[in-house]
Amino acid sequence: MNESFREAIIKLQDNKFLSPEPEVALVNFFDKPFDNAVATARTCYSSHGIISAEQVSGELAPNEEREAVQQKRDDLARSIYKAGHHTTFQHAQFQFAIANVSRQFIWSFLHSHPFYNSEQVSQRYVHVDPAQMAIPPLTGKALELYQKTIQFQTQQYESLTQLLYPLVANEYQKRFKQIQNKKAQSAIRKKCQEVARYVLPVATFAYLYHTISGITLLRYWRVCQLEDVPFEQKIVVGKMIQFLLEKFPEYQAILEEPLNENEMTKFQGGTVTAETKSINQQFREEFDAQLGGYSSKLMDYSHHAEATLASAVREILGWPQAYISDGAAIELVLNPEKNRYLGETLNLSTHSKLTRCLAHVHYVFKKKISHAGDSQNQRHRMILASRPSLNAFSFDEPDYVLPVLFQQDATLSKQFHEIMDHIWDNICQLQRLEVSKEFISYLFPNAVAIRMTESADLMNLHHKHAMRLCYNAQEEIWKASLDEASQIRAVHPQIGKWLLPPCGLRFHARTKPVCPEGERFCGVVVWKKDLSEYTRVI
Numbered sequence: 001m002n003e004s005f006r007e008a009i010i011k012l013q014d015n016k017f018l019s020p021e022p023e024v025a026l027v028n029f030f031d032k033p034f035d036n037a038v039a040t041a042r043t044c045y046s047s048h049g050i051i052s053a054e055q056v057s058g059e060l061a062p063n064e065e066r067e068a069v070q071q072k073r074d075d076l077a078r079s080i081y082k083a084g085h086h087t088t089f090q091h092a093q094f095q096f097a098i099a100n101v102s103r104q105f106i107w108s109f110l111h112s113h114p115f116y117n118s119e120q121v122s123q124r125y126v127h128v129d130p131a132q133m134a135i136p137p138l139t140g141k142a143l144e145l146y147q148k149t150i151q152f153q154t155q156q157y158e159s160l161t162q163l164l165y166p167l168v169a170n171e172y173q174k175r176f177k178q179i180q181n182k183k184a185q186s187a188i189r190k191k192c193q194e195v196a197r198y199v200l201p202v203a204t205f206a207y208l209y210h211t212i213s214g215i216t217l218l219r220y221w222r223v224c225q226l227e228d229v230p231f232e233q234k235i236v237v238g239k240m241i242q243f244l245l246e247k248f249p250e251y252q253a254i255l256e257e258p259l260n261e262n263e264m265t266k267f268q269g270g271t272v273t274a275e276t277k278s279i280n281q282q283f284r285e286e287f288d289a290q291l292g293g294y295s296s297k298l299m300d301y302s303h304h305a306e307a308t309l310a311s312a313v314r315e316i317l318g319w320p321q322a323y324i325s326d327g328a329a330i331e332l333v334l335n336p337e338k339n340r341y342l343g344e345t346l347n348l349s350t351h352s353k354l355t356r357c358l359a360h361v362h363y364v365f366k367k368k369i370s371h372a373g374d375s376q377n378q379r380h381r382m383i384l385a386s387r388p389s390l391n392a393f394s395f396d397e398p399d400y401v402l403p404v405l406f407q408q409d410a411t412l413s414k415q416f417h418e419i420m421d422h423i424w425d426n427i428c429q430l431q432r433l434e435v436s437k438e439f440i441s442y443l444f445p446n447a448v449a450i451r452m453t454e455s456a457d458l459m460n461l462h463h464k465h466a467m468r469l470c471y472n473a474q475e476e477i478w479k480a481s482l483d484e485a486s487q488i489r490a491v492h493p494q495i496g497k498w499l500l501p502p503c504g505l506r507f508h509a510r511t512k513p514v515c516p517e518g519e520r521f522c523g524v525v526v527w528k529k530d531l532s533e534y535t536r537v538i
Helices: 003-012 033-043 053-057 063-082 088-092 104-110 141-161 163-176 184-197 212-223 231-248 251-254 274-292 305-317 327-332 353-361 373-375 410-432 437-443 458-468 477-492 502-509
Strands: 023-029 092-100 119-120 207-211 294-300 362-370 449-457
Touching: 023 231, 033 053, 033 063, 033 088, 033 212, 033 251, 063 088, 063 251, 088 212, 092 104, 092 212, 092 231, 104 119, 104 207, 104 231, 104 327, 104 373, 141 163, 141 184, 141 410, 141 437, 163 184, 184 410, 207 212, 212 231, 212 362, 231 251, 231 437, 274 294, 274 362, 294 477, 305 327, 305 353, 327 353, 353 449, 353 458, 362 373, 362 458, 362 477, 373 449, 373 477, 410 437, 449 458, 458 477, 458 502
Parallel strands: none
Antiparallel strands: 023 092, 092 207, 119 207, 294 362, 362 449
């Protein structure tokens, strides 16, 4: 790595968290990723077959010609990079093991786009260690208040995990009858953790495997100083790039400098004024009124969806409308008894010519969901959303989602509201101390409300509903999916009746076992219920 890049990385990492700094390790990668990218480009125009990475790297050339071959490689790489021909850099994959990073960073940056794969520790099933929290570089009274707030949130998490047990056990017993065995008690504790975590801060650490292509890594570097959490982004991405350049210094030929906020449109607020508070409040009231009681409200859709879908089916089969009606064509693609692809555990929708017809139908929803819920919701990467830049909002009023389980008990509900009020009181105090919004945002509880518009084609929405209408899905995503499926059924009944959980699809496809979850069976024979009968608390 040359000195200019080393200095740039060090500069981005000058500041440190007071908590353990993010850990990054490059654990898997292509053998010759940069050479492979150029080899794939040259193969496009090769009359002599496949060009190998070894040919491009110069290692097959005589020693005296090697430098010239490598210069030719770098020149071509720069040329295709500058021209925007970036698919060649997409072949190589880099897998990172990442630890000591906040849930806020993961939600705002690592998982905010479609082009990645992650497996991270679950807050639903793994108890959260109170010591595992991001502490930004604050001082004096601000640091003391920040740490007190973190301590309060973790104490309330522990308390609520215990207090929720009788309520969860009661709901669990309704499904399974037997709750005295170890398996049942473990499941109940995990459900208590899942709901109690709503009071935890998004500063909570996570660890994960994160795999991206070479072009995505270059994009990370280019935008690492922008958006909600640039302090943390610069540290983590800086380490990623440091590993890349130490292992494959040839990437310096195309690496651009990170963009800075002065080069981009400024839309994130600074000092909170009475005007910004009023504007934010007006937005929240306007948005919530548009929801009309739904957690996910259908706002727009393909108005000729059923006719368009039927026509696409006929185009694949070469059948005229006189031969197969719209209803029969839709049945052919969406009824699992006829389209057996839909009964498969492996999602084969994009590989089936018939099922790809679903991509022509689109739906747009306004959605309000908690940070915890959206952290899972956003993993459906092909369903894109206009998520908020949290730093653009004033933090002056409590704004959160109340989990449905708390709504079953007036005492617990009151306690939850009091916890939220206390957290926001501290947030407002930090705001008055002129702590940056970026650092204050780490104290947002998992319950903080995320408002957004989400857009989906039917092919990807069908898969999402198959996963999230399952009673084992996180409750908020389940409720939002139920809202969506019900509204689609109202406007497009021939489509909507086939938006079902996996057990429903497998039941119609006659796939056994009907429930694919095995010992994780939810305890409800969902496949025998109509969508209008779906109801759950846990």
